[in-house]
Amino acid sequence: MTSTFTSRHTGRIVWAAAIVLALLLPELVASKTALTKMCLIGITIVFALSYNVLLGQTGLLSFGHAVYFGLSGFTAIHLINLIGQHQLPIPVLLVPLFAGITGAFFGLLFGVLSTRRHGTAFAMISLAIAELVAASSLILESFFGGESGITTDRSNGPAFFGIDLASQLQVYYLIVGWGVLSAIAMYAYTRTPLGRMAAAVRDNPERAEFIGYSSRMVRLLSFIISAFFAGIAGGLAAINYEIMTATNLSTAASGSVLIMVYIGGAGFFYGPIIGAILISLIQLSLSDITPAWLLYLGLLFVVTVLFAPAGIAGLVERHIPPLRAGMLHRLIPPYLLSGGAGLVFAAGVIALLEMNYHITLNAHEGPLLGLFWMKVDTGQPMAWVAAIIVTLVGFYLFRRTWPIVANAWNDLDSRQPGDLR
Amino acid sequence: MTQPALVLADLRKDFGKASIIRGVSLSVTAGERHAIIGPNGAGKSTLFHLISGRFPPSGGTVSLHGRDITRRSPFAINRQGLARSFQVSNLFPRLSVAENIRCAVLWSSGHRYCFWRWADNLADVSARVEDVLAQIGLKQRRDVLAGVLTYAEQRALEIGIAIAGGADVVLLDEPTAGMSRSETSRAIELIREVTVGKTLVMVEHDMSVVFDLADRISVLVYGEIIATGTAAEIKASKAVQEAYLGTVETDD
Incomplete structure (x- = not known):
């Protein structure tokens, strides 16, 4: 009550x-x-x-x-x-x-x-x-x-x-x-x-x-x-x-x-x-x-x-029971790890999408594209290779780190069965 | 003699060329506990669907307290004082146990389509919800979502929803199906308790339940009632033994 x-x-x-x-x-x-x-x-x-x-x-x-x-x-x-x-x-x-x-x-x-x-x-x-x-x-x-x-x-x-x-x-x-x-x-x-x-x-x-x-x-x-x-x-x-x-x-x-x-x-x-x-x-x-x-x-x-x-x-609602039980901090390290990997993956995907958009829509502006904090030369094959590598590495790291998050949740769910709905 | 609460007259239902209900006539006295038994596929659930308005009959009439309710919609029939449960639990899975009962109480309490008062503050409704929760033994589980209840609890809630609106004629479709012995005996007590002063019609497979609860029994075989009477009369009936009980004995 x-x-x-x-x-x-x-x-x-x-x-x-x-x-x-x-x-x-x-x-x-x-x-x-x-x-x-x-x-x-x-x-x-x-x-x-x-x-x-x-x-x-x-x-x-x-x-x-x-x-x-x-x-x-x-x-x-x-x-x-x-x-x-x-x-x-x-x-x-x-x-x-x-x-x-x-x-x-x-x-x-x-x-x-x-x-x-x-x-x-x-x-x-x-x-x-x-x-x-x-x-x-x-x-x-x-x-x-x-x-x-x-x-x-x-x-x-x-x-x-x-x-x-x-x-x-x-x-x-x-x-x-x-x-x-x-x-x-x-x-x-x-x-x-x-x-x-x-x-x-x-x-x-x-x-x-x-x-x-x-x-x-x-x-x-x-x-x-x-x-x-x-x-x-x-x-x-x-x-x-x-x-x-x-x-x-x-x-x-x-x-x-x-x-x-x-x-x-x-x-x-x-x-x-x-x-x-x-x-x-x-x-x-x-x-x-x-x-x-x-x-x-x-x-x-x-x-x-x-x-x-x-x-x-x-x-948000899913995180309220662990928060009440004072166990939310157990999720933070796995989230940071997996979230970091996810960001690398997202950055790779964004880079590829933006470079594609740039060469198809804005080709008249020349090959240079402002991406994140960098200037990327979409005319250079190396730029594309780099973006692809970042995407693949990010994807791999994300797949490897996601089970850590899942395990942390399993651990929480089994610890406090009465508190989690 | 008391006035009949529910009268079926030559009720028929065809699905395409198949005749499922073939001229059922039955009169259930007010206050009676009436069981309908019969082998699988006899049409017991279909008969309930015809009475409660889920399917329109192909022929014949249904009357409730002398008023014709044939081909009325389920909600219109419910408003006339007939409620039912389902063979397979048919709840509001994402609402809590108490909300399930509250919804079942709302129409009869007169609040209907009201959208200008708090549902929680309706004292008459809340009192009735508490009564029903206590009766079906789910007071402790009131805030649990109906979808995650145990099977026996879902069956109890199923009965609770049927009786919560205060209907005086209650149809229960296999209320103890799939229950263990101890759960069944508890369910019998529950049914006995919640149907005091009401007319009960129930479909049931478990003969001990039927002989324990029912004042009268009708035997439905291939869409026809072959016998109606007290437990003793049914047990003694030759026709019933041939068509139905005989097969049960060999099974046992």
Whole structure:
């Protein structure tokens, strides 16, 4: 009992610290580009959490979640424009709520079609709906604005207690406010009777029907709730970027949120938050450094699926029992050893990929490539031989050192059978 | 005479050209413990699937407390007060034992699709969950995931889920299958205890369980009921001995 009390206690402290950090971040990081990136990450967190209401909570794999984000975002742009023309007497601050309602409406509309089934059939229907909406977004120009999208000006509305959303800082706090409210509401949902039944339907939709619940109704309600919060994220995006284009509701956007949630860990409430932050940072930083960033993202996804199917949050949770038992230090030497070997292997792979990209895409810049801290001459065969050797040696060392990590874990598991679940 | 709780009238089920249930009629009195026995492949589980709404029958009717429930969905039938267990444990494996029971209690407690209250704070639900956990003897294992329970514990939880919603007609499909002697006798006590005041229909292979628990027994052979009666009547029946018990004796 003491341990559950402490873990609940620690959990609350971590959540409170995360919220305080989000509030203080603009003070700590003064740069304007950092603020822009933080806004994007905040919106992405809300979107990823909303996706996990489907994937983690209800067990529905959707390939079309960006539909609800995008449709709500477009609606929000139109709402802000109406506010600017004094045709709608609401503050821009509340637009995300109306965007959420829009998302819930489309969730109801498309959910009725798709939640009849689960598993593969649901996934395929979600993909079909996503393609349908993406196709119509290019046809219905008056609403979607065609290829260039539609724009707005968030500061057109009347100021609300001095908040006119002209500065990026105000937008950031608006995102934090809506984001924290949404996250709390989505966490609360997991603890309500319907939320619990969503988990039961995820585990065993057939049995749920024999304890009085229509599995389809549970899926539909969860779908609507998920679309509502995706809509809030879409509304925040409309306010933040002041533009929405067809790419916002494309299947690529739907795939991106799926990858985030999966890498973060769909089985844990905080998993999507980790995934959203990590993948956003990769997208923001790596895309400036290398043209191969999408490939690295794909590799990360593949590695997660193969070796850490419970995602980063699953890895974190796996280390909590040894941490509680005071045995985490036993893992550090094997991790350093194997991690070092892994880094050598990764460096070799990265070198080969970058050199390949360089000679195929940037050949006109000459043979010199800036790699890590070096200048590499891709015209020299020796450079390629070196990269191949580093890769092979890294791979060999990793294969040799990985059993040390596995043994350390076996040792831990056998030492404290009662503590490890 | 008390009103029948469950009435099957000329119930039929065909899979393609194969007739699995061939005109079963049965009336189970309220409060009765009724066992259905029969050789493998007689259609006992199929009969349960027809009653509980998992399969639609090809013909005939099922009525519960005088109301027709034929071709209703499983959840609609459950809401009318009929619950069932499964031959192969059919739990919510990634939920804890207590959560399994809680989910089974929620609908009947009226909280249904509620998403504005904490599930843990519903005093009526929690009290019922505690009662059921105590009854099925899994209080100590409440926080364990259902998927990692021992076999006997899973069977107990299976019964717990079936009775938690307070249904007054309970179908148990081979509740003691695969259990050891001592586990079986504990399971009999559990079934006796949790079905007090309820109507019980059970499929069972273990004859000692059947003769111990059941008020009346029906013998199902190749989709037809060939005899219904008390344990003594069934043991004495010539038709049953020929079709069923005779083969059991030679096996033993």
